[in-house]
Amino acid sequence: MQNKARMYARVLLDSLEGKPPAGIEKIAQKFKHLLKKRGDLRLMSQIIRELKAFQGEKEGKRAQVISAFALAEDAKLVLQKSLKQRGFRMEEKVEPKLIGGTAIFLEKEFLVDGTVRGRLQRIAQLVKS
């Protein structure tokens, strides 16, 4: 099932490549009809997910840095540099709920949690258990 969605996404991506923005909508419409005809309309959300993944692959690995406050310029530079060395492209996000510190998501697979909230959470779990 996954592979089917992937196949559709690959086909769509190939046919969209190099097309002017006006043509894109037309192709998207046609693609929808094609899915309907083949009875695969329910795969739509999976196809979109695969499409995003392909897009992401093209753009390189993504590292999302979430911090409680906007990063200081020098800290940002250091982070950006070291992430780039590992082949990641940095994205920033501010989340006041974290209280302090930063958390870094490396793609969808790893998390480096250096936030105050994360640490408190661990202590809270210890106390509860």
Place this chain on the structure above:
Amino acid sequence: MVNHDFMAKEFLFDILKRELQDLQTGPTKEEIGKVVSVGDGVVQIEGLPNVVFSEMVEIQKFPADFDTRPIPAMVLNLEEYSLGAIVLGSDKDIKEGDLVKRTGKVLSVPVGEALLGRVVNPLGVPLDGRGSIETKNFLPVERSAPSVIEREAVNTPLATGVKVIDAAIPIGRGQRELIIGDRQIGKTALVEDVIINQLNEPEGNRPICIYVAIGQKYSKVAQLIKELRDRGAMDYTIVVAVGASDPASLWYLAPYAGCTMGEYFRDKGKDALVIYDDLSKHAWAWRQISLLLRRPPGREAYPGDIFYTHSRLLERAAKLSKEKGGGSLTALPIVETQLGDVSAYIPTNVISITDGQIYLETDLFSKGQRPAVNIGLSVSRVGSAAQTKAMKKVASQLKLDLAQFQELAAFVQFAQELDLATRKRIERGQRLMELLKQDQFQPIPMEEQVVSLFAANEGYFDNVPVVQLREFESKFLDFMRDHHKNVLDTIRTTRDLSDDTKSELKKAIESFVSS
């Protein structure tokens, strides 16, 4: 109060100190995944590149709330780009994009003596409001069964206190005996009696009972627990309960969790008895989960591994060899049939896995034969080796008489027109059937069963009208307890019916009959 507060503070201080001692200065890399979709208790997850099969993962939000606990889930499908996991709890708070963390552990449940008398769910969480379970021992829910050399043939009887079972379909410790029948026929009542009867066993020899209720009404379970508690049977019993409204993942886990709790005692050299009530509901739950995980359906839409699901569970019931401590785990799975159809898929599966079955029949039940055991269709393939000598001596005659009676059962209506010998056989059969009737919550110890069946075999009950037989029997047993306790004691301790005991018993019966 002040003291209490102080202690709580001390406790917290200790925890914080410990946490700070273990604190790593640099943040560490954690392996995570993200929830892609959720529904019907099944989540699809992306990420977690190194997760292993049947590992526990925890689902939480990011940033996490302090007042919500992470929701546990168990990984069951490892695919190329995604994972399928079953949520062990409510899935209503899980959203797309939620964080999934590895625990590095396979699902384990608390085990040990602390569980005795408790009611827990399949994750070991107490449901009875009697506080947390103080045990440090945890064992994985899925464990492999003992191998061939670790086992021994079944050789010790498990007294059920039910005359018809102990005499005709004896169960041994370490055996797997299926209890099968339609709904509302007394399957649960039967196993309840088996648990209660363990009170008659000496404490050192008493098996620990584990009752696993799968997808049952909580009202029914609560009533059963009350009955057990009132009679003091909860002291050696653990109840693993999953209600009808709990997620299917918990239905699926319940028997494995119960089995693990029993195995702890088995491996310690003790005896344990685990009752799965019932495995047809367990099969439904596994069917539901498998279909949601998009595994290919087979016959009656059950997944291909439904047989293995039950066989690996029941294989864990065993009698261990002396080198391994000699403990045992007896399994009494229950399967519900539809309209008495024992040839349906799940019943035939479980029949072929177990070492025999006790078949309860609607016809017998409506005729007033309770427990409604059909002796012709019920078998125990290994239990007779474990039967006590005393019981064996009276049971062989009983089985013969009953078999002859069943052959002639069709002629019962015109019994008056038959020859004397046939009529006698029919009358004896009717009396034996009457004698095998037993009310609920009245398990009978082995020695009393033996004397009662002995009296019937010897023909002392032949002159008692059938309708008065049970009253006669109970008076007879009262008489034996009051005036001939030594005979009962001899049978109980020697577990045999020697010629001396026989003649003494005969004298006792004659004196009762003449009075």
